[in-house]
Amino acid sequence: MKAAFTIAGLVVLATLPWWLDNPYILHVLIVTGIFIIAAISLNLLLGYAGQLSLGHVAFFGIGAYASSLVSLGFDISLLTLKPKPVWMAMLAGIAAAGLCGWLIGRIAFKVRGAYFVIVSISFVEVVRLVAVNWVELTQGPMALNNIPPLSLLGISFLKKPSNYWLVLTVAVISYVLVKRLVQSKAGRAMVALAENEPLARSVGVDVTRTLVLATVVSAAMAGAAGALYAHYIRIVDPDVFLFIYTVTMVIMVVTGGKGTLAGPIIGGLIFGLLPEGLRAFSIKPEIQWIIYGVLMLAVVYFLPAGIVPALKRRLRWLS
Amino acid sequence: MALLAVNNLSVRFGGLLAIESLSLEVREGEVLSLIGPNGAGKTTAFNAISGYLRPTGGEVFFKDKNIVGRNTNDIAALGLVRTFQKTSVFPNRSALENILIGLHLTSKQSPFAIMLALPSVARDERLLAAEAERILDFVNLQNKKDELAGALPYGEQRLLEVAIALAAKPKLLLLDEPVSGMNPSETASFMAKLAEIRALGITILLVEHDMKMVMGVSDRVVCLSQGRIIANGTPAEIQSNPEVIRAYLGERHKRVVS
Numbered sequence: 001m002k003a004a005f006t007i008a009g010l011v012v013l014a015t016l017p018w019w020l021d022n023p024y025i026l027h028v029l030i031v032t033g034i035f036i037i038a039a040i041s042l043n044l045l046l047g048y049a050g051q052l053s054l055g056h057v058a059f060f061g062i063g064a065y066a067s068s069l070v071s072l073g074f075d076i077s078l079l080t081l082k083p084k085p086v087w088m089a090m091l092a093g094i095a096a097a098g099l100c101g102w103l104i105g106r107i108a109f110k111v112r113g114a115y116f117v118i119v120s121i122s123f124v125e126v127v128r129l130v131a132v133n134w135v136e137l138t139q140g141p142m143a144l145n146n147i148p149p150l151s152l153l154g155i156s157f158l159k160k161p162s163n164y165w166l167v168l169t170v171a172v173i174s175y176v177l178v179k180r181l182v183q184s185k186a187g188r189a190m191v192a193l194a195e196n197e198p199l200a201r202s203v204g205v206d207v208t209r210t211l212v213l214a215t216v217v218s219a220a221m222a223g224a225a226g227a228l229y230a231h232y233i234r235i236v237d238p239d240v241f242l243f244i245y246t247v248t249m250v251i252m253v254v255t256g257g258k259g260t261l262a263g264p265i266i267g268g269l270i271f272g273l274l275p276e277g278l279r280a281f282s283i284k285p286e287i288q289w290i291i292y293g294v295l296m297l298a299v300v301y302f303l304p305a306g307i308v309p310a311l312k313r314r315l316r317w318l319s
Numbered sequence: 320m321a322l323l324a325v326n327n328l329s330v331r332f333g334g335l336l337a338i339e340s341l342s343l344e345v346r347e348g349e350v351l352s353l354i355g356p357n358g359a360g361k362t363t364a365f366n367a368i369s370g371y372l373r374p375t376g377g378e379v380f381f382k383d384k385n386i387v388g389r390n391t392n393d394i395a396a397l398g399l400v401r402t403f404q405k406t407s408v409f410p411n412r413s414a415l416e417n418i419l420i421g422l423h424l425t426s427k428q429s430p431f432a433i434m435l436a437l438p439s440v441a442r443d444e445r446l447l448a449a450e451a452e453r454i455l456d457f458v459n460l461q462n463k464k465d466e467l468a469g470a471l472p473y474g475e476q477r478l479l480e481v482a483i484a485l486a487a488k489p490k491l492l493l494l495d496e497p498v499s500g501m502n503p504s505e506t507a508s509f510m511a512k513l514a515e516i517r518a519l520g521i522t523i524l525l526v527e528h529d530m531k532m533v534m535g536v537s538d539r540v541v542c543l544s545q546g547r548i549i550a551n552g553t554p555a556e557i558q559s560n561p562e563v564i565r566a567y568l569g570e571r572h573k574r575v576v577s
């Protein structure tokens with residue numbers, strides 16, 4: 001039953017570009033999909049390991065910048081790099097983000113709770129300042145332009161449908177990775193730490209290892225989202241580090257249901273597509289924001305655990 | 320041979336000397352009880368032994384290794400596992416998942432194997448699930464396996480805690496007031512369970528206020544008062560020890576006054 005739903009859903013999603021020949025909607029879906037990947041990655045850290053990282057966009061931005069720079073090549077006083085194929089650049093972006101995740105994970109072990117929130121916010125700010133000021137490398141506010149699209153096995157990911165499929169594939173992979181992790185020893189250790197750390201330690205859960213694993217995987221995944229974004233939009237500037245993007249990811253995870261697999265997808269679809277949906281009805285931007293805000297408050301107020309847990313409860317109640 | 324040897328352990332909280340050069344030995348296979356009035360330092364001793372706080376001085380040898388300064392999880396991996404005085408479970412997880420978390424050290428799964436979904440992981444998960452069911456059976460919670468731990472009645476949560484600790488395969492189990500809050504019949508059945516645990520070859524260091532239980536299950540009893548050992552002997556010796564009686568009466572007297 002559940003498997004049938006999943007397959008049907010995937011078929012609809014995979015064939016979408018064929019029966020929905022609207023570049024604008026496809027664009028909205030691509031960007032939403034990229035945000036959903038970021039939300040899935042945040043969910044591992046926030047929903048399962050219980051660490052509120054308000055700097056999650058840093059990993060996204062690092063993935064975007066690192067991938068762009070490797071694909072464009074650069075020539076700074078210390079180091080010269082010839083342009084590399086985009087797939088290699090994307091892997092570099094993922095690795096760079098993962099490495100930063102490792103660093104933050106080590107720090108998270110020392111500072112927990114409110115302090116971790118502050119560390120994570122400061123981290124984004126530092127990275128953003130680097131992106132603004134290291135003009136020789138990043139072009140600063142002038143942005144990195146003409147970022148090449150991915151081309152792999154003779155396919156160029158220049159058009160919208162191919163990008164759509166690429167994002168869908170990465171989203172499915174991210175989902176599956178998180179699912180495997182949380183349904184295993186590693187995920188149980190994360191949940192245990194989030195729910196009762198002293199008890200988790202008493203049965204042998206290693207706090208550092210567990211948190212580092214969560215942050216590395218989460219950061220690498222957010223980096224992949226950033227890399228996808230960079231090679232799709234093909235321009236990256238320091239605004240990728242804006243706080244509002246982290247907030248958007250957090251909203252997606254929290255409203256969808258943190259610590260549930262489907263949560264970031266449902267939350268991501270709603271809050272990713274909503275602004276565009278409202279715009280389609282030519283509702284004024286101010287009103288759009290009010291609707292967005294009210295909806296968010298309503299979800300958090302009436303369904304504090306999120307939409308997915310509430311739906312599950314309703315389904316169980318029905319059957 | 321002493322499985323656990325505590326030498327001159329001291330713990331100071333600011334001006335308060337919570338434990339003052341405590342020395343004791345737990346021999347393999349025995350049940351040793353640590354008793355004493357409220358605030359005597361029993362829980363603090365547990366915290367210092369199991370790596371939750373760093374003692375101000377002294378040594379703790381477990382299996383002849385000095386474990387002072389080691390992380391709690393490493394101490395657990397050596398086979399020293401403790402439970403908590405206040406009820407402590409993973410409240411939003413089912414009873415079965417609580418035990419699965421307890422099986423953390425038994426489980427052999429590398430992050431890469433997990434992400435690649437290697438067959439070894441699925442095999443391990445099946446073994447763990449079977450083992451978790453066995454452990455739930457052992458504490459008679461098999462019919463509660465899908466219930467959220469936080470929703471279980473108090474007595475069953477206390478049993479679940481012990482089951483989580485057992486899942487970590489201890490050689491030495493430190494129990495901090497496991498029957499506090501249980502009714503007499505639950506306490507009686509817990510005493511029987513303790514005998515079964517002991518029969519599994521697990522050595523037990525018990526902190527408990529329920530004197531009937533202490534006298535019923537212990538091989539030896541150590542009495543602590545204001546951070547120092549004031550008596551040490553068989554249950555019968557402890558029961559008639561004037562120092563012990565004074566410590567407890569003094570405590571009761573204080574309670575009446577305040």
Ligand SMILES: Nc1ncnc2c1ncn2[C@@H]1O[C@H](COP(=O)(O)OP(=O)(O)OP(=O)(O)O)[C@@H](O)[C@H]1O
Nearest residue numbers: 332335337355356357358359360361362363364404
């Ligand atoms: N983290 C701490 N900081 C400061 N003082 C503490 C701390 N933990 C315990 N104490 C103090 O140390 C003394 C010993 O406390 P402990 O909890 O070890 O007593 P106990 O013997 O377990 O008592 P009870 O039977 O009530 O559980 C008490 O005076 C207590 O107030």
Ligand SMILES: [Mg+2]
Nearest residue numbers: 361362363404
């Ligand atoms: Mg205590």
